[in-house]
Amino acid sequence: MIVIKNKRSKLKLYLFIALMLSVSLLHFAIFYVYVNFDTVRLTFFRFDEIENGYVFNGFKNYADVIRHTFIEGRATDLNTFLNTFRAISVNLIILPISIITAYAFYKKVYAEKTFRVIFYLPSIISIVVQCSAFLAMFKTYTYNGEEFYGPYNQFFRLFGYAPEWLSTASEGNTMWPLIYAFGIIAGLGTNVILMSSAMLRIPSSITEAAELDGCGFYRELFTITLPLIMPTITTWITMIVTSVFGFFMQPMLLTEGARGTDNKFYTIPWQIFDQVQNGAAKSTIPAAATLGILLSLIIMPLVTLMRWIFKKLTPEVSF
Amino acid sequence: MIKKFIALLLTFTMAFGTLGLVACGGGTKQSDAFTVTYYPGGYGNDWLEEFVKEFVAEKKYDGDVSKVTSADYKLTPREDVAAYSTQIMKSKNCPDVIMANAIKNDDISDGLIADITDVYNTKVATSNGEIAIKDYIMPESKMQFTRSMRPAGTDSYQWAIPWTAIPLSIAYNETLLKKIAHTTSGNVGDCVEDGFWAKAPTTFEELMTCFADIKAQGTVDGNKISAFGWSMKDGMLWFESLIYVWWAQYQGLDDSKIENQNSFYDFFNLDTAEKYKQSGIVKSLEHIQEMITADGSFANSYGDPSALTIKDVQPAFARGEMVFCLTGDFFAKEYKTILANNSDKVNAKLMPVPAYDNEHNENYTFLNITNCMYVPNNAKNKDMAKEFLAFINDEEHLIRFTELTGAIRPFGANTPSEKTAMKEKYLAAKTWGDFEKSTFELYFGCEDLVLAFPRNYKRRGENAEPSIIYTYKNARALTNDYASIVDKMRTTTVQKIVVGNDDSSLYKIAVDYYKDLESAYGKYMIKSL
Numbered sequence: 001m002i003v004i005k006n007k008r009s010k011l012k013l014y015l016f017i018a019l020m021l022s023v024s025l026l027h028f029a030i031f032y033v034y035v036n037f038d039t040v041r042l043t044f045f046r047f048d049e050i051e052n053g054y055v056f057n058g059f060k061n062y063a064d065v066i067r068h069t070f071i072e073g074r075a076t077d078l079n080t081f082l083n084t085f086r087a088i089s090v091n092l093i094i095l096p097i098s099i100i101t102a103y104a105f106y107k108k109v110y111a112e113k114t115f116r117v118i119f120y121l122p123s124i125i126s127i128v129v130q131c132s133a134f135l136a137m138f139k140t141y142t143y144n145g146e147e148f149y150g151p152y153n154q155f156f157r158l159f160g161y162a163p164e165w166l167s168t169a170s171e172g173n174t175m176w177p178l179i180y181a182f183g184i185i186a187g188l189g190t191n192v193i194l195m196s197s198a199m200l201r202i203p204s205s206i207t208e209a210a211e212l213d214g215c216g217f218y219r220e221l222f223t224i225t226l227p228l229i230m231p232t233i234t235t236w237i238t239m240i241v242t243s244v245f246g247f248f249m250q251p252m253l254l255t256e257g258a259r260g261t262d263n264k265f266y267t268i269p270w271q272i273f274d275q276v277q278n279g280a281a282k283s284t285i286p287a288a289a290t291l292g293i294l295l296s297l298i299i300m301p302l303v304t305l306m307r308w309i310f311k312k313l314t315p316e317v318s319f
Numbered sequence: 320m321i322k323k324f325i326a327l328l329l330t331f332t333m334a335f336g337t338l339g340l341v342a343c344g345g346g347t348k349q350s351d352a353f354t355v356t357y358y359p360g361g362y363g364n365d366w367l368e369e370f371v372k373e374f375v376a377e378k379k380y381d382g383d384v385s386k387v388t389s390a391d392y393k394l395t396p397r398e399d400v401a402a403y404s405t406q407i408m409k410s411k412n413c414p415d416v417i418m419a420n421a422i423k424n425d426d427i428s429d430g431l432i433a434d435i436t437d438v439y440n441t442k443v444a445t446s447n448g449e450i451a452i453k454d455y456i457m458p459e460s461k462m463q464f465t466r467s468m469r470p471a472g473t474d475s476y477q478w479a480i481p482w483t484a485i486p487l488s489i490a491y492n493e494t495l496l497k498k499i500a501h502t503t504s505g506n507v508g509d510c511v512e513d514g515f516w517a518k519a520p521t522t523f524e525e526l527m528t529c530f531a532d533i534k535a536q537g538t539v540d541g542n543k544i545s546a547f548g549w550s551m552k553d554g555m556l557w558f559e560s561l562i563y564v565w566w567a568q569y570q571g572l573d574d575s576k577i578e579n580q581n582s583f584y585d586f587f588n589l590d591t592a593e594k595y596k597q598s599g600i601v602k603s604l605e606h607i608q609e610m611i612t613a614d615g616s617f618a619n620s621y622g623d624p625s626a627l628t629i630k631d632v633q634p635a636f637a638r639g640e641m642v643f644c645l646t647g648d649f650f651a652k653e654y655k656t657i658l659a660n661n662s663d664k665v666n667a668k669l670m671p672v673p674a675y676d677n678e679h680n681e682n683y684t685f686l687n688i689t690n691c692m693y694v695p696n697n698a699k700n701k702d703m704a705k706e707f708l709a710f711i712n713d714e715e716h717l718i719r720f721t722e723l724t725g726a727i728r729p730f731g732a733n734t735p736s737e738k739t740a741m742k743e744k745y746l747a748a749k750t751w752g753d754f755e756k757s758t759f760e761l762y763f764g765c766e767d768l769v770l771a772f773p774r775n776y777k778r779r780g781e782n783a784e785p786s787i788i789y790t791y792k793n794a795r796a797l798t799n800d801y802a803s804i805v806d807k808m809r810t811t812t813v814q815k816i817v818v819g820n821d822d823s824s825l826y827k828i829a830v831d832y833y834k835d836l837e838s839a840y841g842k843y844m845i846k847s848l
Contacts, residue, residue: 048839049470049791052428074822076803142622145543145640168552169617169625170806256628258552261806262823277402282425283792 042289047282054286061290075262084267084295086176087247090183091240094191095233097184102195103221116192123189131253134182138165138174168258168265175255175265183250191236198232199225228317234310241303245295248273268295352393353700353707356407357418359396360690361649362483366723367418368394374710378703405431408695415704418692422479424791428469433694434476438705443713445731446744452480452712457729459770460484460688462785470787471843479691480708483720484729486669486684486761487560487647491519493666493753495642496529498539503531519670522680523565523606526643526673530610530619533642540664545621547610548632548644551802557629557645558801559771560685562603564672567769568679570599576679587773589788590844592829596818600825604804604813606675612809625806639664647687648726648762651754668757671765684765688729688772714744722748725755727762738763787840 043061045054069077101119105112122130141148149157153165165174202225210224226233248270259266268291275281275288353375357367371394372387380386395414400407401421407413408431426432439453439461453461464479496519501511505528510518520526533546549557567583575582577598586594611617617624621632621641629645636644637654638661650667651658658665674680694704710716717728732741742763746756773785803823807816818826837844 046839049424049428049787050840050843052469072822076823140622140626142635142640144638145538164623164626166626167623168802169623170810172625256552258802261803281405 039289040293042286043293045286047286049283057286061286062294065287065290065294076266077263079263080266080268080271083251083263083265084244084247084269086180086267087183087243088240090180090247091187091243093180094184094187095236095240098188098191098195099226099233100221101188102192102199103225105192105196106199106225107217116196119192120189122186123193127186127249128253130186131182131250134178134185135166135254135256138178140164140166166255168255168260170261170264175260179251179254179265182254186250194232194236195229198229202228227315230310230314231317234307234314237306237310238303241299241306244299245269268292351700352391353703354393354395354412354414355416355418356395356397356400356414358400358420358690359398360420361653362724362726363652364394364396366720369719369723370711370716371707374707377710378706405429408432408697413695413697413699415698415700416692416694416707418482419690421689422464422691422693424466427466427478430468431696432478433696433698433701433705434478435480435694435705435708436477438480438708439477441709443709445714446740452709452730453477455712455730456481457484457688457733459768459772459774460729462774463688463770463772464691466790470791470840479693480712481688481690481729482692483690483724483726484762485647485649485687485690485726486758487557487645487687488669488672488685488761489561489643490636490646490650490667490669490754491643492636492639492641492664493519493668494664495539495544495639499529499532499536499642501528501532502535503528505531519668520673521671522674522676524676527609529642534619542639544639545641546619546643548621548636548641549611549624550627550629550632551624551805552626552628553802558607558805559687560645560647561672562607563685563769563771564683565603565606565675565679566597566599567683568599568675568681569602570597572681572683572767572769573775582775583769584773584775587771587789588775588786588844589773590786592826592833595826595829601813601817602675604808604817607805608808608813611805615809617809637661637665637667648755648758649724651752652725667754669754669761670757671761682764682766683769684761685769686729686762688770718744718748721745725751725758727759732763786844788836788844792836 042054044057044059046057046061047053048055065077068074069081105116109115135150137150137152139150140153141150153162156162163174164172165178168175206224206228207220210220215224246269247267251265251267252270252273255265259270272288272291275284275291353371355367355371357364371392372384373382375391376382376384376387379391393414397403397407400417401419401423404417404419404423404426407417408426422432439456440451442449442451443455445455460481461477464477464481465475466478467473467475496516499516500514501507501516506522506524507516507528508521508525510516510520510525510529516529516532520529530546533544536544538544563583570577570580570586571582573582573584575585580597581594583597583599586597588594611620611624613619621627621635621644624632632641632644633646633650634654634657635641636646637650637657646669648669650669658667671682671684674682692708694701694708698704711720712728712730714731717730720726720728727745732738742759745759751759773789804816804825815821816824818824821827
């Protein structure tokens with residue numbers, strides 16, 4: 001505890017605290033308060049080319065998105081909306097895999113350390129590089145009239161399964177499974193580490209006692225390990241729901257920028273990315289802001305609901 | 320003691336962090352070098368470096384190029400220069416000249432780009448004496464970059480100058496074509512000699528016969544070949560050359576051939592969604608449908624177009640794996656090495672778009688004229704930059720540009736006699752390959768140019784500028800989602816895709832789009848003739 005001897009020291013201390021806090025507060029004010037406030041503000045404006053500025057547009061931006069997506073149910077808008085939520089399903093598939101893998105590491109399976117490194121590799125390699133390598137595995141190459149296939153493409157052909165894996169046409173049904181597969185491979189590493197860390201915190205006395213009582217590998221997982229790491233899983237479930245906000249790199253890179261017929265592969269974050277990147281940025285920014293806010297309005301109650309449900313289901317654990 | 324040390328450490332960290340941020344904003348001190356940030360495209364940068372060195376030599380060393388060092392100039396390639404032009408121009412290291420593949424309207428409105436009207440008034444040396452650039456440049460190209468600072472403004476300025484104009488069309492491999500036997504029925508005109516294709520098809524009907532022959536034959540010299548290369552993953556740019564030419568031929572370029580409908584160029588006034596009902600749109604897309612689809616699948620195409628990008632297709636064409644491919648004048652330069660390695664089986668040429676039919680057969684060429692150079696207002700050497708833009712526009716530099724790139728800049732060929740004269744000059748500049756010669760023919764030999772541009776507004780004799788929608792929205796005629804149109808062509812009619820009652824038809828989307836624009840800018844929109 002700091003003992004303040006005199007007024008000058010007190011002043012110095014307060015100055016020091018103020019200085020230390022000022023950076024964080026400034027950061028918070030600019031990158032959180034201002035950015036979010038301005039995003040909300042822009043949703044009520046449109047860019048006027050003649051005034052070269054934003055003019056009030058009421059709720060029209062919201063009305064347009066709602067009308068196109070939910071009332072008229074335009075295929076392009078509806079597909080974009082629904083695709084966005086595929087991020088949740090990708091992560092729900094990752095969840096059990098990462099728990100089992102982390103548990104295997106926790107139980108020190110053979111070559112556990114090597115596997116740990118291998119699993120973590122996708123997390124430290126650029127997603128662009130990973131996507132290129134992944135695409136090459138499935139691609140069909142034509143050279144001088146002869147066709148050559150990527151390793152996985154070749155493998156599936158041995159069993160007579162030879163679709164055009166990377167087709168973005170309406171009848172092509174392999175691109176989404178590839179996006180899922182890639183999402184799982186790329187997302188597994190971080191999640192395994194998260195789960196492993198939670199498991200490593202379990203006191204060894206508990207697991208030793210369980211083993212002495214004859215608890216097997218799987219029984220220990222389901223009756224001891226899982227209940228004890230439930231707080232981590234709850235947090236992770238919350239993160240799964242919010243993952244929809246960042247779901248665009250995987251489909252965008254794997255389809256090589258092709259949105260597909262009626263936006264078969266498009267997602268809202270990808271659309272926002274396009275709207276703030278293109279040449280007419282000022283005129284498309286309000287639409288991008290509106291999509292972002294609407295998505296938040298849908299996600300926020302969902303996150304709250306999920307947290308509430310999982311808190312009810314999760315036993316109070318402290319160790 | 321430890322606490323004091325930690326406090327000191329944190330203070331230093333904060334101080335250096337802040338200084339670091341300041342340093343990031345400031346950037347390094349800019350030298351006096353003449354700087355150009357450019358879009359590399361498919362033309363290489365040899366010409367740019369040569370011209371910049373010459374220009375700097377003239378300004379600093381009395382024309383002695385050998386004295387120019389790398390400290391005198393800096394060329395920075397950036398693929399994304401058009402997308403990030405705002406950030407580039409606002410940075411402390413703002414270049415003197417930006418050479419991009421498009422100009423951003425926001426940058427003009429925000430005053431980031433310098434008015435270069437005086438460059439257009441500068442006279443340059445030509446073989447016909449000194450001519451002001453504004454009279455030397457292709458009028459449409461000048462109009463493309465003439466704008467008020469804001470839409471609806473009455474004053475007009477020039478903001479940019481084109482560095483190339485790209486003729487786009489179908490390229491064909493003459494070596495392969497001559498080995499295709501005519502075995503199917505169908506019209507071949509005078510393209511077939513001794514049972515083999517001797518010339519590129521000149522009408523759509525002949526093209527389809529050629530496709531059928533290629534399909535029937537299947538191989539050349541034992542190698543499997545395809546008829547036509549295109550890719551679904553790319554936007555509509557590559558098909559635009561065909562669609563716009565057929566549309567213009569059917570609809571009428573400046574004057575409508577169809578009763579109660581406007582002409583092709585009237586469409587680009589983009590004043591009402593009703594323009595989407597022009598018959599030429601449906602007719603041209605029906606041709607595309609016939610070319611690339613059959614029985615609900617893609618036909619006549621290289622590989623599976625839905626899994627390809629143009630970067631997969633064009634190199635394959637350069638290797639001789641297909642007879643026809645969508646491309647532009649940059650092809651020979653961009654794929655120089657592949658073409659050299661396959662010279663025994665590839666002799667590529669750019670052909671005029673085959674006529675819609677025997678009645679709609681005007682010789683039109685589609686031209687993309689968005690590549691441009693401009694001067695940022697923030698440029699350190701702004702006057703020098705403007706001088707550079709004028710410097711590269713005399714006849715000598717125009718011809719040298721073509722010599723180094725195989726591409727053409729839209730200057731000095733505005734009348735039929737000027738076209739012939741310029742073509743001769745380009746041809747005489749060096750020994751050209753067949754591809755470049757065909758490019759010149761496409762550019763100079765055509766009857767008229769087809770541009771996605773509201774050319775007709777000038778004919779009204781009004782001072783109005785192109786419509787707000789065109790100038791400040793740069794609307795694509797057939798939406799950016801062209802892949803969907805092509806995909807749907809396999810299973811539905813073009814009529815439905817373009818003017819159907821479905822919410823996703825082009826017409827319905829346009830109705831919605833125009834409703835908003837009409838309410839916001841209606842009084843400023845140019846009405847069609």
